[in-house]
Amino acid sequence: MITLGGPAIYAQEEALDEPLDTTYFKAGEDDWNLVESVLKRNPDAVMLLLERGADPNAVAEGGMTALMFAAESGDVLMVKMLVLNGASLDFSDAERTTPLLIAVFNRHFDVAHFLLEKGADPDHRDSYQGSALLYAAAINDYEIADLLLYYGASDSISDRDGNMAVMTAVYFGNLETTDVLLQNGLDPDGADELLNTPLMIAAQQGNLPISQLLLEKGAALERVNKQNYTPLVHAVFFRYDTIAKLLIDSGANVNHTLKSGETLYDLARQQGSNKALKLLKSAGATTSPKPSFTEYNLGWGNSFRSNEHMMQIRFSVVDRKFGYFVESGIDFRPIIRKVQLEIDDLLIHQYRETRWVWTLGGGKNFAFLHDKSGMEYGAYGGLYGMLSFPSHKGVSENEKARYSLALSAGLYMKKNFAGIKAGAERYTYGTLLEGAWKINITLFLRILKRRNPNVQKEITY
Template sequence: MLAGASPPAESADLQLKEAIRSGDHTAVRSLIENGADVNAPEADGATVLHWAVRWDDPESVDLLLGAGADADAANAYGVTPLSLACINRSAPLVARLLAAGADPNAATTMGETALMTCARTGNADAVAALLGHGASNVNAREASRGQTALMWAVAQGHPDVVRILIDHGADVHARTETRSLLVSVGGRGDERARELPLGGFTSLLFAARHGQVESARLLLDAGANVNETGPDGASTLVTASFSGHGDLAAFLLERGADPNAAGAGYAALHTAVLRADATLVRTLIENGADPDIRLTGGSRVPRATHWWILPASLAGATPFLLAAKYVDVEIMRILAEHGADPHLPLRDGTTPLMMAAGADWSNGEIDRHYRRVPPEVAEALHSDERPNLEATRFALSLGADVNARNDAGDTALHSAVFKAWSGVIDLLVEHGGDMQAMNERERTPLSMMCYEGDTLVRCAG
């Protein structure tokens, strides 16, 4: 190459990108002045303006725009510099690009508008700038799930953006698309496979799932229905409780949520017990929740899960029975003090006392909530009878029938022996438990006992 000759255009374009990456604005200016193509696309359609915005470099952006860079250049996915500015939560760059003529309504190939992106990342000034420059369809939906900017702002916890969008006409009643997923269930009392309804969420249901109290307040003030339900029948209150957001659940009760809504087969009180939220249990009862409301259907989730679940095998369960199963004596006590019947069984006759004594808990790698746990954790849980001993003692103090049988003929002692919990066994026997009670398989608690030396152990199988 001759001394003083200009480098090839391709080389200059690469040098321009490298200068922007390194923040060398002198080099950026020099390369532009020497003819570097500011609109040369890469293989995926991205330009150096995309990179300057991606690296959040206002000075390079100004230099490129001043040299004629296309503010609406889109890569192969339809992503524009404006979209990237929104991803970076950069209100100054959003303003620069809009001033340079960027289309505020441009969308990616999946239909995600800059307004959606800015709403998701949560810069209120950027959202306001887009709306002020003509972002016209505040209720546009992206293609994959039918989500709107308002839904994203709610789910990501940006109430200031929620307020702006509502003020500009965002539809608080819009729902995402509803679809079905075929899942394996296979638990006792349910089919092996089931269609799981997904989607169909409103912004308020997103607020319930993600615990967004202030956004929920704004949505309700704008006319959202406090008792909205998803396609599975779960109400906003149930969704908030199931998701572990007791503060939001309490707020929804203040705004008139039905404490006994159970369209999904379970009520907020069941899920509050599941999540061990004693404060919410008390709040629900004080706001009219039926302490004896029964579970009529389980949550639709796959087997072998780490999720919180209420399986269909617990059909007929009251909140008290669930608390006994989860050995949550504090909640058992709260429910009993508020009039719950401590003796109501499952549909198959399994009583709270049986649950406290270990019924419906196999010796596999699961915890008391049916969640998969590592083998060493499972062994520690199954070996520690102290929580169950306390729950059993409390159930007996309320007058539980120690020799009650379920449909399989099992008593509380059958369960305690199966778990090899000597303390629970002794306590039940002290209260009149019959070691000779025979179940439908012609097995008595006494015949089920296995020993290693003088130590009671869990029997194989």
């Protein structure tokens, strides 16, 4: 058994003159007593138990050792006593957590320093594949991060998702630690398994100071991830105009093509970012004039007024670049209604009528607002041809099909998979007392053929 010497021991010997509290000891269970003494911050009892042969590596309920508890509390004296009397530096619990990782979690610089000095492994990874350096980066403890690198921590170690230390510091918005890591020579472009770089993540979070720091340290402007997104694409997609301006001013390519027929300018228009559109246009961004009919909507609507009610099932194809749409479907009256038809100036017939209508038309959406949640707000207008087929109960000879035009306009709001629109429609079926203007409310489902993936970064430890 190794024992401590020097001033620390002298202090212990002086303390032994005072009564030693052992009231909590369990007879014959010195291993348990050792852990309990560490928890009670009782160094005299710890020394006594070590001298009596208590196992410094005994595991308490929950899987932690006395050294782990001492590291958690930040008690450097007890950490030294345990290590110098045989406690394992790299003993780990069920989650593969070591005393060094615990010291880092709890920001105990002096404990971490002593453990590293005595040979603790700076690159040990727990069950989440996190290391001491990654956790120091996550909690913004730049002093411990610097210490770990001094004691040989790998500058390219990564977690299970490929996140290295700079990426971790950037994701958690830790400017100071990012700066220290970069000063130590870590790669500003260290990418994760999806090929996202730290600058991409700073851009998607709208973090201007970190974006500026990364650019100062040479971060690449034109690296692309697996979705073919550059840092500028992230800034435009997540609608951070300040970051977009910084990247454009730094020389980012404003004509980067995301996919065939879709440019950065098209993305900015889809996202409803007028500022980004102006920035891109002033920097020379171009767009393809070819429309992109990649949105499909299936709607269920109601067109009604006091004495008329038609239900609508409509399918539409929408151009996501310019807002044009083509729409077709079936309208029908859900109930039999009494109608009056003027036969001539002297004769009016009344019938119990059902009616089916085939509709085909088109129009344009005018988006005027996109919020941060992805909701789009706008107005629409359209012109439709309507071919209606009435059927009169008790009449063997049905009315001939009737053709009419309908005007439609209103407001809409839509998000990822659904939307709603409400407005007015003007059309008639040639019956008396019908009224031309109707109110229209439609719910619709959206299917995007070429949806731009939301690649928002997540790191969880």
